[in-house]
Amino acid sequence: MDVQQLKTAVGSGLLSFPVTHFDGDLNFDEAKYRRHVEWLAGYDAAALFAAGGTGEFFSLSPSEIPAVIRAAKASAGKTPIISGTGYGTALAIEIAKSAEQAGADGLLLLPPYLMFSEQDGLVAHVKAVCNAVGIGVIVYNRDNAVLTADSIARLCDACPNLIGFKDGVGDVDKVIEITTKIGDRLVYVGGMPTHEVFAQAYFAAGVTTYSSAVFNFVPALAQRFYRALRDGNQTVVNEILLDFFFPFVALRNRRKGYAVSIIKAGLRVLGDDPGPVRPPLTDLTREELKLLEGLVRANAEAKAAAE
Helix, strand or coil: CCHHHHHHHHCCCCEECCCCCECCCCCECHHHHHHHHHHHHCCCCCEEEECCCCCCHHHCCCCHHHHHHHHHHHHCCCCCEEEEECCCHHHHHHHHHHHHHCCCCEEEECCCCCCCCCHHHHHHHHHHHHHHCCCEEEEEEECCECCCHHHHHHHHHHCCCEEEEEECCCCHHHHHHHHHHHHHHCEEEECCCCHHHCHHHHHHCCCCEEEECHHHCCHHHHHHHHHHHHHCCHHHHHHHHHHHHHHHHHHHCCCCCHHHHHHHHHHHHCCCCCCCCCCCCCCCCHHHHHHHHHHHHHHHHHHHHHC
16 A cells, blocks of 8 residues: 555544453463454454554554554455554664564554654654655654644655644644645544544544544444544434443543553453553453443443434
8 A cells, every 4th residue: 555545545434543452461462453453344444553552552562563563464454554653763763664564554653752852853753754664654743742733844845655643632723723734735633532522623623534442342333423423413423422422531531541441441341351451551440340331331222222
């Protein structure tokens, strides 16, 4: 898949981050992961981010990431696979190259480790990663890596394979500035935690796709919400927000790191145990798991009744 084909694919529908499956000793469980990616690919994701944020990129070693990418590519059929990369520039380049060699269709550049940097430094970082590979790159504004519209414009001029901008900051006015100044040179992706609760505001800002973490365990519900949003069906949007997403976010917000842990818990509720999260994250308590199970069951029953 060439750079422009990937850009088109990313903008064509809903995206998601598969969780990374571990066994009881916290080793990568390739067989379970492959089954999961194959299942998700059947629900028409436009692309899947392997070894991304929800896939615990930050807890994977650089040597594990190519194995995750190869497993995803072997199981996803025609669905494009975008690998996470990040940390300092040298390590981000190393991971990016190994992911490209493993067959990744593109890269999501996550924030550098620890340091806050000036715009010139961030531009140099993104440019170096883009120049190191031939596949498409999506830059992720989040935490300590927040590029301005002018910096992104500079990168667009310098990096032909920069195809996308993802926002996880939530400053919609800045997003509007970026989408207005850059136009269709990039594809724009929403990346807030449980982005569905922010999606209406982002759609108005010109960001018409996003990565859905809950797609991991309620893919049909995630796609139903996305279609309702795209179609302007406010009744269905409100219904799903009230019945599922708002209570889900309240449960997610109980502890730090649950944005990842609760997604693995969702799969556990379905009987497909993806294994624990790696430290320093922690898993949901038994009580919280029961609350999540009730939420998933109630929404499944509501969908069945509607049909």
